[in-house]
Amino acid sequence: MKSASSRSPSVTPDLRAWWMPFTANRQYKAAPRLLVGAKDMHYVSHDGRRVLDGTAGLWCVNAGHCREPIVEAIRRQAAEMDFAPPFQMGHPKAFELASRVAQMLPGDLDHVFFSNSGSEAVETALKIAIAYHHARGQASRTRLIGRVRGYHGVNFGGNSVGGVVVNRKAFGLGLPGVDHLPHTHDLGRNAFSRGEPERGAELADELERLVTLHDASTIAAVIVEPIAGSNGVLIPPKGYLRRLRQLCDRHGILLIFDEVITGFGRLGAPFAADYFDVLPDIVTLAKGLTNAAVPMGATVVRAAVHDAFMNGPEHLIELAHGYTYSGHPLAAAAGLATLDLYRDEGVFENAAGLSAYWEEAVHGLKGAPHVIDLRNLGLVAGIELEPRADGPGKRAYDVFVRCYEKGLLVRAVADIIALSPPLILTRGHVDEMYSILGEALKETA
Numbered sequence: 001m002k003s004a005s006s007r008s009p010s011v012t013p014d015l016r017a018w019w020m021p022f023t024a025n026r027q028y029k030a031a032p033r034l035l036v037g038a039k040d041m042h043y044v045s046h047d048g049r050r051v052l053d054g055t056a057g058l059w060c061v062n063a064g065h066c067r068e069p070i071v072e073a074i075r076r077q078a079a080e081m082d083f084a085p086p087f088q089m090g091h092p093k094a095f096e097l098a099s100r101v102a103q104m105l106p107g108d109l110d111h112v113f114f115s116n117s118g119s120e121a122v123e124t125a126l127k128i129a130i131a132y133h134h135a136r137g138q139a140s141r142t143r144l145i146g147r148v149r150g151y152h153g154v155n156f157g158g159n160s161v162g163g164v165v166v167n168r169k170a171f172g173l174g175l176p177g178v179d180h181l182p183h184t185h186d187l188g189r190n191a192f193s194r195g196e197p198e199r200g201a202e203l204a205d206e207l208e209r210l211v212t213l214h215d216a217s218t219i220a221a222v223i224v225e226p227i228a229g230s231n232g233v234l235i236p237p238k239g240y241l242r243r244l245r246q247l248c249d250r251h252g253i254l255l256i257f258d259e260v261i262t263g264f265g266r267l268g269a270p271f272a273a274d275y276f277d278v279l280p281d282i283v284t285l286a287k288g289l290t291n292a293a294v295p296m297g298a299t300v301v302r303a304a305v306h307d308a309f310m311n312g313p314e315h316l317i318e319l320a321h322g323y324t325y326s327g328h329p330l331a332a333a334a335g336l337a338t339l340d341l342y343r344d345e346g347v348f349e350n351a352a353g354l355s356a357y358w359e360e361a362v363h364g365l366k367g368a369p370h371v372i373d374l375r376n377l378g379l380v381a382g383i384e385l386e387p388r389a390d391g392p393g394k395r396a397y398d399v400f401v402r403c404y405e406k407g408l409l410v411r412a413v414a415d416i417i418a419l420s421p422p423l424i425l426t427r428g429h430v431d432e433m434y435s436i437l438g439e440a441l442k443e444t445a
C-alpha cells in the first residue's frame, strides 16, 4: 500500500488517481466540477448549489433522481440476496424484468439478454447477429455495417461499427469486415428542422451500394441509432429508417436499433421503434432501463432470431456468451421499480405531452449568437454552434461551463450542445433551461 503522505489532504478529494472517462483530465482537475447529491430534477454541487439537470445525467435518469421506490427496491434487494450466478442458475426478478421488457417492446421482440451497460448490450447484439446466421447455415454472413457519426459504446465491436473519428483513430484497426453508411446530417438542406428533417431518406439507399460491393451473403447486420445522440443529436430524415428496414428485408440482413438513448420514453413513445413504427430484429437498451440507479444493459431479439438457436441438443449451451453480472439482482430490482414508476406516473406520457412546448423553446433560440442549427425530437435537443477560430469545440465547452455556473447541466459534444432532461420535467423547467442557455450564449465569445 502506498503511504498516506503521497496523498494531499484537502476538503475536496485528491483528484489524481481517477483517470476519468471521456474527460480532459488535466483541464478538469485544474477546475473540477463535483456533484455530491441529487433529487428529482436537480443535482447538488460540491459548493452547495442546486443545478438543474438538462441531460438526465447522461441520457439515463429518465424518472428523475433518487426516486424513493427505486431506492427502496435496491435497499431491500441488497439485504435479501446480493448476488446469484446467472450461468445455469437464475433468480425470479431477472425473469420478471425480462418479461416486463418484452411486453413493453413492440412486435415479437420477446427475448431479453442482460448485460451491464450499453456497450455490452451492443457487443451482445453484434455477436448474436453473426451467430444467428451461423446457426442457420449462413456462416459467410459476418460483415457488420454501422454508420458514420454513430456511437455504439466503446468496446471493440461497438467502436468498430461506430463512426466517431476521435473515438476510433487511436485504437488500431478495430474489427475486420466492418463498413459504414453515411450519416444523415445535412445542414445545407435541413438546418432548423422541427422534428424529422424533410430531406435525406435516400441516404438509406447507400446500403444497396454496400451490398453491391460486398454481396449480401457476407453481411450479417446493420446497426444504427434511431437518433444519433452522443455524436450531436442527428435526427433521421423522414422515411429513412423505414427504407433501411425494407432494404435489410430485401437482402436478409438483420436490422439492429441501438436504443440505449431513445429507449424508455425519450421520444414520448416507449421506444423509437414505436415512435417511427419500424420494427428492428434486435434492440439494445441500457440507461433508462434502471433509471441508471444500478448499471444494466439488455439486448432484445425477435422470436425468429432467438428460435434459430434452439434447434441443437437440449443439454448444450445455445449461445456461448454472458457476463457474471447478467441480470444482477440489484439491477433487476431497480429495473422492476423503474418500470413501475414509468407506468404509474405516466412518465412517457409527460414527455409526449411536453414535446411541442419543448420544440417551441428550442427554436426560440433562433437568432441567438453563434447558433447555426437547432433540432429537436421528443425531449431531445441539439443546438449547433459555429466553431470558434481558436479551436473546434471550445465555444460549446465555454457555454457548458457557463451554464453549469448558472445552475444548468448541459452536454457539449464538439460544438453541439445536447439537451435530454429527465422526462418528469415541467414547463417551468423548460423555461428555466432555455433562459439560462440563452444567457450563456449571449455571454460567450
Ligand SMILES: Cc1ncc(COP(=O)(O)O)c(C=O)c1O
Binding pocket: 116, 117, 118, 119, 120, 122, 151, 152, 153, 154, 225, 229, 230, 258, 259, 260, 261, 286, 287
Ligand atoms: C446509442 C448508444 N449506444 C451505446 C452506448 C454505450 O453505453 P454505455 O456507456 O453504458 O456503455 C451509448 C452511450 O451513450 C449510446 O448512446
